[in-house]
Structure formats: structure tokens, C-alpha cells
Amino acid sequence: xxxxxxxxxxxxxxxxxxxxxxxxxxxxxxxxxxxxxxxxxxxxxxxxxxxxxxxxxxxxxxxxxxxxxxxxxxxxxxxxxxxxxxxxxxxxxxxxxxxxxxxxxxxxxxxxxxxxxxxxxxxxxxxxxxxxxxxxxxxxxxxxxxxxxxxxxxxxxxxxxxxxxxxxxxxxxxxxxxxxxxxxxxxxxxxxxxxxxxxxxxxxxxxxxxxxxxxxxxxxxxxxxxxxxxxxxxxxxxxxxxxxxxxxxxxxxxxxxxxxxxxxxxxxxxxxxxxxxxxxxxxxxxxxxxxxxxxxxxxxxxxxxxxxxxxxxxxxxxxxxxxxxxxxxxxxxxxxxxxxxxxxxxxxxxxxxxxxxxxxxxxxxxxxxxxxxxxxxxxxx
Amino acid sequence: xxxxxxxxxxxxxxxxxxxxxxxxxxxxxxxxxxxxxxxxxxxxxxxxxxxxxxxxxxxxxxxxxxxxxxxxxxxxxxxxxxxxxxxxxxxxxxxxxxxxxxxxxxxxxxxxxxxxxxxxxxxxxxxxxxxxxxxxxxxxxxxxxxxxxxxxxxxxxxxxxxxxxxxxxxxxxxxxxxxxxxxxxxxxxxxxxxxxxxxxxxxxxxxxxxxxxxxxxxxxxxxxxxxxxxxxxxxxxxxxxxxxxxxxxxxxxxxxxxxxxxxxxxxxx
Numbered sequence: 001x002x003x004x005x006x007x008x009x010x011x012x013x014x015x016x017x018x019x020x021x022x023x024x025x026x027x028x029x030x031x032x033x034x035x036x037x038x039x040x041x042x043x044x045x046x047x048x049x050x051x052x053x054x055x056x057x058x059x060x061x062x063x064x065x066x067x068x069x070x071x072x073x074x075x076x077x078x079x080x081x082x083x084x085x086x087x088x089x090x091x092x093x094x095x096x097x098x099x100x101x102x103x104x105x106x107x108x109x110x111x112x113x114x115x116x117x118x119x120x121x122x123x124x125x126x127x128x129x130x131x132x133x134x135x136x137x138x139x140x141x142x143x144x145x146x147x148x149x150x151x152x153x154x155x156x157x158x159x160x161x162x163x164x165x166x167x168x169x170x171x172x173x174x175x176x177x178x179x180x181x182x183x184x185x186x187x188x189x190x191x192x193x194x195x196x197x198x199x200x201x202x203x204x205x206x207x208x209x210x211x212x213x214x215x216x217x218x219x220x221x222x223x224x225x226x227x228x229x230x231x232x233x234x235x236x237x238x239x240x241x242x243x244x245x246x247x248x249x250x251x252x253x254x255x256x257x258x259x260x261x262x263x264x265x266x267x268x269x270x271x272x273x274x275x276x277x278x279x280x281x282x283x284x285x286x287x288x289x290x291x292x293x294x295x296x297x298x299x300x301x302x303x304x305x306x307x308x309x310x311x312x313x314x315x316x317x318x319x320x321x322x323x324x325x326x327x328x329x330x331x332x333x334x335x336x337x338x339x340x341x342x343x344x345x346x347x348x349x350x351x352x353x354x355x356x357x358x359x360x361x362x363x364x365x366x367x368x369x370x371x372x373x374x375x376x377x378x379x380x381x
Numbered sequence: 382x383x384x385x386x387x388x389x390x391x392x393x394x395x396x397x398x399x400x401x402x403x404x405x406x407x408x409x410x411x412x413x414x415x416x417x418x419x420x421x422x423x424x425x426x427x428x429x430x431x432x433x434x435x436x437x438x439x440x441x442x443x444x445x446x447x448x449x450x451x452x453x454x455x456x457x458x459x460x461x462x463x464x465x466x467x468x469x470x471x472x473x474x475x476x477x478x479x480x481x482x483x484x485x486x487x488x489x490x491x492x493x494x495x496x497x498x499x500x501x502x503x504x505x506x507x508x509x510x511x512x513x514x515x516x517x518x519x520x521x522x523x524x525x526x527x528x529x530x531x532x533x534x535x536x537x538x539x540x541x542x543x544x545x546x547x548x549x550x551x552x553x554x555x556x557x558x559x560x561x562x563x564x565x566x567x568x569x570x571x572x573x574x575x576x577x578x579x580x581x582x583x584x585x586x587x588x589x590x591x592x593x594x595x596x597x598x599x600x601x602x603x604x605x606x607x608x609x610x611x612x613x614x615x616x617x618x619x620x621x622x623x624x625x626x627x628x629x630x631x632x633x634x635x636x637x638x639x640x641x642x643x644x645x646x647x648x649x650x
Contacts (some may be wrong), residue, residue, distance in 0.1 A: 249392075275393060277396050277397065278394070278398050279394075280392060285390030285391070286389070286392035286627055288390075289387070289390050291387050291627075291629060292615065295389075295615050296613060298386065298614060325612060325616070
């Protein structure tokens with residue numbers, strides 16, 4: 001099973017693992033190193049790990065249980081991001097036994113979830129794909145009933161969000177999820193990391209239009225989807241927002257990935273572009289100085305009123321593939337920040353949102369040093 | 382094109398775990414070696430002075446060490462603290478984020494002359510006392526006057542660029558200096574400058590006697606093909622298949638050069 005737009009494309013150079021081996025001692029060491037770095041950066045311990053892939057449910061069950069048991073013994077909460085296709089009774093048993101929560105990656109009803117399925121070099125096995133698209137909906141309902149599902153990640157692309165008819169279907173899908181109790185998740189734009197996938201990506205205009213429609217739909221349905229909360233929080237001066245608005249430094253990203261054999265890499269988004277390289281530990285000055293965001297504010301985004309709030313977006317999807325440039329979708333997000341700014345000001349006309357703060361670089365430095373932005377006085381407390 | 386002001390930083394990312402194992406510790410060991418060699422160049426009469434940054438918290442220890450080694454030190458300025466690399470000195474916000482910048486030498490008159498040059502902003506006086514070749518000092522003055530604070534493209538253009546590529550002597554490769562790896566402590570006028578090569582030979586003579594294995598590894602790094610680029614004021618050096626060095630740049634002008642060393646300098650050791 002695969003996604004036509006997936007960054008884990010065929011021919012991507014990756015370490016070869018013919019046999020999945022869980023090297024407990026090395027993973028333990030990696031966890032310790034990350035915990036040390038995390039503590040020194042954030043003055044607290046991290047308490048959650050997320051299994052992601054590829055696809056974590058294709059790991060043999062005995063090995064999956066060994067891994068769950070190991071992470072549980074370390075006092076960590078366990079999450080998993082899955083395509084929710086190959087989930088069996090045994091998986092559900094394991095999830096319940098180890099309190100594993102699962103997020104499902106799905107792009108809508110079968111008629112708009114067409115970029116996910118069974119493809120071999122672009123050619124689809126239609127029967128298998130149809131089976132998957134039906135099965136995933138059944139599994140979502142099952143995981144929801146078992147109180148295992150935490151939400152869904154829906155990627156926005158040409159097949160589900162490029163025009164109003166598709167968006168109508170997507171909104172119906174979100175509504176149907178609500179009807180079974182799924183009240184939130186993420187709406188991420190799809191980004192291509194290789195030329196063949198470019199045709200599936202939304203344009204900035206399409207993405208902006210989709211964001212506006214989905215924002216109003218989710219508001220009306222009273223369900224919570226990212227990035228809408230994130231944009232509102234950023235505008236009101238909150239620091240804890242989604243990673244792609246938090247100033248990622250690409251080589252020294254906000255998250256760490258650990259392989260089953262204990263190697264530490266950076267964010268899996270960045271791994272789609274090139275051969276995985278070790279991530280520096282602890283965080284470096286590239287991360288702490290927010291060099292990319294501060295550089296962008298002085299250069300390509302100097303006229304962007306919201307540059308200090310979205311910080312140039314995700315570097316893995318940067319224009320021209322150069323992480324020092326803004327995300328190829330930053331125009332859509334800047335426009336959406338402006339839209340949301342107006343929405344907030346309709347109900348709170350007297351506030352001074354973070355977008356009004358005059359010195360963007362100072363804003364980043366202040367908020368990253370832990371200072372609180374007070375939107376009632378338009379300055380830091 | 383506009384100037385970009387970033388806090389100073391250097392981040393090194395290795396391409397593979399094997400490269401990190403091989404070179405992870407070498408960078409700092411090589412930097413330490415060259416720091417020592419630069420002082421020894423004064424003893425050998427190759428130069429009259431060297432510059433030194435002293436941290437206020439270790440001021441006394443560092444001054445005692447210099448004194449015991451027979452060097453005189455003259456403090457010149459209090460500058461903003463930086464780790465790794467900075468293109469130029471910035472003003473500190475206070476003692477807590479400052480370093481003392483000064484000059485080291487054997488003779489008071491050399492230190493006084495350097496101080497005069499420093500306060501007058503005279504790069505020629507400073508460069509000569511540091512032993513740099515006149516042609517390289519002139520090239521530096523020319524680039525600096527144009528606010529080209531990291532004039533790699535200028536050096537490449539003077540050398541001769543063909544389809545974005547420049548060929549040069551690995552001993553004059555100054556693109557890894559952000560991570561502490563270099564032979565010459567100055568920017569050459571070209572990547573083939575004979576006077577700079579002569580200076581490099583003096584450095585090698587001394588370094589070989591101090592730590593051959595670290596020197597050899599550093600020279601191997603300097604002999605790898607690399608891409609130096611600056612985008613939106615951030616410099617990235619890709620040493621192919623080995624590592625990437627990321628540091629603060631100075632201009633919004635996009636710049637890119639592919640440097641091809643003409644031989645393997647590690648074979649000199």
C-alpha cells in the first residue's frame with residue numbers, strides 16, 4: 001500500500017533493513033540522549049513517543065508488543081500514526097493492553113481518497129484499492145468505538161480539496177466522522193518531494209480557498225482541526241503551536257526520530273528529501289537562534305506581516321528545495337493568517353494581535369525566551 | 382541586495398554515522414592544533430603577532446598561560462561573545478556576553494603597532510604584523526570595502542570560475558574554517574596564490590611536528606569537493622558525503638561556488 005504523493009517514494013535512498021531488528025539497548029541509549037537534550041531545552045521531560053512509518057502495523061505483532069512493552073516500562077505514553085488498513089483483532093488487543101492511541105491517516109470518502117491505495121510505479125490495483133478505502137472507514141469506526149482513535153490526519157491535495165465539489169465531499173466526510181464521535185485531527189497540505197508528485201499538490205490559491213471553507217465548516221460542526229487552532233493561537237501570542245509554524249531549523253528540527261536499531265535522525269519530513277543523516281544532539285545554536293526565521297524576516301519575507309508567526313513554514317517543503325527559503329505554501333498561509341486576523345477582530349476589535357507587533361525579530365526572541373505576549377496591551381508582560 | 386544580521390552560530394551535521402565517528406572529535410582537535418601552531422609561527426619569526434579572544438571568566442588563567450609561554454598580551458576591545466565563528470566583531474550587551482579581543486606577540490613595540498592599526502581600522506598594518514601576504518591583504522581590503530564580509534565568491538572569481546566551479550589548492554581552502562578546519566588563518570586573494578601557499582607550508586612544517594594524525598585528517602577534509610552557498614543570509618557548506626556546516630552569512634544575495642581541490646593534501650603528511 002502506498003500514497004502517490006508520499007515522500008517515501010520508490011528509489012529514495014534509505015538505509016537497507018531486510019530484517020527489522022529492535023535493538024533495545026541502543027534505543028534505550030537514544031531515549032536517554034534525547035531526554036537529556038529535551039530537558040536542557042525545555043526544562044521538562046518528554047512523555048510521549050509516536051510510532052510512524054512507513055506503516056507501523058506491518059511490524060510483526062510479537063515485535064510490536066516487545067516495543068510497546070519496552071516504551072511502557074519507560075513510563076512513556078505511546079501513540080501511533082497509521083493508515084489503519086491492516087489493523088486486526090490482535091492489534092486492537094495490543095493497543096488496549098498498552099494504552100496505545102492511534103491517529104488515522106485518511107483523505108476522505110473513497111471517491112476523494114484516491115491518492116492512497118495500491119499502486120505499483122503509479123499503476124493502480126483498483127480492486128485492492130477499493131478494498132482498502134472501504135476497510136479504512138470500517139477500522140476508523142472500530143478504533144473510535146474502542147476509544148483508541150485520537151483523530152485523523154487528512155492531507156489536502158488535488159483529489160480532495162482543489163474545488164468546491166471536492167471540498168463539499170470532504171466536509172461531508174468530516175461531518176460523518178463527527179457522527180461517530182471523531183471530533184478532531186489535522187488538515188495538512190500535501191507537499192511534493194519529487195517531480196511526479198507535483199501534479200497532486202494544491203496551488204497557493206487553492207489551498208487558501210480550502211482552508212477558508214474548511215475553517216468555517218469545522219467551526220460550524222464544532223470540531224477541532226489543526227491548523228485553525230494553531231493560527232488563532234499564534235495570532236493571540238501563544239507559543240505552543242504546530243511545528244511548521246514554530247521555526248524549524250531543518251537539520252536541527254523540533255522533533256527527533258529513532259529507528260528500531262537505535263539511530264537518531266531528524267524529523268521524518270526532512271528525511272524525504274535526502275539520505276537520512278544523524279541529528280545533532282543536543283540542540284545547536286541553529287535551533288536556539290532561530291536563524292532561519294530571523295534571516296527570512298530580513299530577506300524573502302520582509303514584507304510579510306505574519307512572518308514572525310509562521311516563521312517561514314516547514315523547511316522540508318521550501319521553495320526550490322532549499323531549506324533556507326520559505327515553504328512553497330507560505331503565501332496561502334500568510335493570506336490565511338490575514339483572514340483569521342480579521343475573523344478574530346470581528347469579535348474582539350479592541351485587541352492588539354501579535355501580528356500587530358512592530359518588531360518581528362524581537363517578538364521571536366521574546367516569545368522563545370518564555371515571555372508572555374499580552375494582546376490587551378499589545379506588548380510583552 | 383541587502384545586509385542580513387544574524388546571531389553568530391555554527392552547526393555541523395555529518396552525512397552518516399560513520400563520518401560522525403570518524404571526524405566528530407577531529408574538528409575541535411584540529412582547531413586546537415592550529416591555535417597552537419599560530420602562536421608557534423611567532424616563535425619561528427614567520428609573523429610578529431597573533432590575535433586572541435579571552436573570556437572574562439578565565440582571564441587570569443589565560444594570561445598566566447600566555448606569560449609562561451613567553452608571550453605578551455595587549456587587550457584591544459570588548460566584543461560580543463561568540464562560539465565557533467563570527468565574520469566580524471559585534472558590540473556586547475554587557476560583561477556577561479562579552480570576550481576580550483587582544484593581540485599577542487613577543488615584543489611590546491609590535492603590540493603597540495598592531496593596536497595603532499586596529500584603532501585606525503588599518504587592515505594593512507594589522508595584516509602585515511600577522512604575517513599575511515600583501516596580495517591577500519589588498520584583496521581583503523578590497524572585498525571588505527564592499528562589505529563582502531565572507532568574500533568566497535570574490536576569491537573564486539579572482540581565481541577563475543568556470544560554470545560555477547573553481548579549482549584550487551586544498552591548503553588554501555578556507556570554506557571549512559567555520560568549523561575550525563583550515564591551514565591558513567587568513568583569506569587568500571585566490572585559491573592558487575603562491576604567497577599564501579608559502580605561508581601554508583610554514584604552517585604544515587610546524588603542525589606535522591605537533592600532531593601528524595590530526596593534521597592528516599584535517600587535510601583530508603580540506604581536500605574534498607565541496608559546495609559553498611549563501612541563501613537568505615545563511616551560509617551552508619556541503620562537503621560531499623562527509624558533512625554540512627551551517628553558519629550565519631551577511632547578505633540576501635544568493636551565492637554559490639563549487640570548490641574542486643586539485644590534489645589530496647593529506648598525502649603531504
